[in-house]
Amino acid sequence: MAASPSGNGKKASLSRGFAIAIFVEAGIHCQRMVAEWLQKLLILQDRDSRCDGIQRQLDAIPGEISAEESNISKLQEKLAALETEARDLEVRRLDLEGEVEQTEAAIVKYKTQQMQVKKNEEYTALENEIKAL
Numbered sequence: 001m002a003a004s005p006s007g008n009g010k011k012a013s014l015s016r017g018f019a020i021a022i023f024v025e026a027g028i029h030c031q032r033m034v035a036e037w038l039q040k041l042l043i044l045q046d047r048d049s050r051c052d053g054i055q056r057q058l059d060a061i062p063g064e065i066s067a068e069e070s071n072i073s074k075l076q077e078k079l080a081a082l083e084t085e086a087r088d089l090e091v092r093r094l095d096l097e098g099e100v101e102q103t104e105a106a107i108v109k110y111k112t113q114q115m116q117v118k119k120n121e122e123y124t125a126l127e128n129e130i131k132a133l
Helices: 005-116 120-132
Strands: none
Touching: 005 120
C-alpha cells in the first residue's frame, strides 16, 4: 500500500490550503467580530460619557436652586427697603406740599394786608415778612 507521492502531496497541499483558508476566514470573521465589538464598545462609552455629564448637571441643580433662592431673598429684602423708602419719601412730599400751601397762604395774606396799610413802614414790614418766607 504504497501511496503515490504525487497523489498524497496533492491531498496534503489541498488540506493545508483548506486549513489556511479556514484560518484566514476565521481570522476575517474574528476581525469583523472585534470591529463590531469595538464599535459597540465605543457607542457604550459615548453613552456612558453623556450619562456622566447629565448626572453632573443633575447634581449641580440643588446648588443652583439654593443660590437662586438666596438671590431672591436678597432681592426681596431690597424691595422691602425700597418700598419703605418710597413710603417715607411720599410722606415727606406731602409734608412739603403742606408747607408750600401754608407759605402761599401766608404770602396771599401779607399781600392783602399790604394793600390795606396806609403807612410806608407797615408796607415795608409786610414786604420783609414775605421775603422771609
